[in-house]
Amino acid sequence: MRRGRSQELLTSECTGARSQNGLFWIGGYCLLPLLCVVISLLLLSGCSSVQRNPPIEVWPDMKRQEKFKPQTEIDRSIFNDGRSSRRPPEGVVARGHMTEDTPYYTGMEGALYVGKNPVAMTPELIKMGQAKFNTYCSPCHDRAGTGQGIVPTRTPSWLPANLMEDRIVQTADGDIFNVITNGRRTMPAYRFQIAVEDRWAIVAYLRVLQRAGHGTVSDVPAEQKADLK
DSSP: OHHHHHHHHHHHHHHHHHHHHHHHHHHHHHHHHHHHHHHHHHHHGGGOSOOSSOOOOSSOOTTSOSOOOTTOBOOTTTSTTOBSOOOOOTTOOOTTOOOOSSHHHHSEETTEEOSSOSSOOOHHHHHHHHHHIIIIIHHHHOTTSSSOOHHHHHOTTOOOOOTTSHHHHTSOHHHHHHHHHHOBTTBOOOTTTSOHHHHHHHHHHHHHHHHHHTOOGGGSOGGGGGGOO
16 A cells, blocks of 8 residues: 555656646747847837937947038138038049040040041050950941941941941041040940040051051052062
């Protein structure tokens, strides 16, 4: 009888311990998400747009910079009138706007196109012009400048000019520069893709192509005419 009683007490104690452990784990699983929610709410409460106290800065806030904001009043010890917006000093040119109204930048001299390229003709200039011409011009005008590029081949309605025509040969260098810069008719402007010095290089190389395309036997030096076939 005693042994049976002891087994019953032991069994009841084990059952009670199991039930307590079960309640502990259930309570833990319920409290953990609740605790996370409470912590998240506390953290999010600091993100409101209205704050009574300045937040703690781990590093200096970028909103506070040593600079003048437009149309604001500043310390009069810096400028007597207290204005933050100032007139630029005389002669100052904004970065990227150093485009003086000269033949080099516009291709114009007064109301007329520049007749001759203002850049000295050198082998380096012609080589640069060849590289830029083959990159930007040849897709429409082909590498020989005859207007038989891949673009009109694929799109017959697109008719680039034949740069070997007499009317273009007789065109002023400044006019060609202006067309490259601002475009004309179906040709788009290339002033954003091609720098000023590269546009003049293209004009120089085009003149070389035109001279080669319209050359005659009389243009060949006497010492080289014997090599002609």
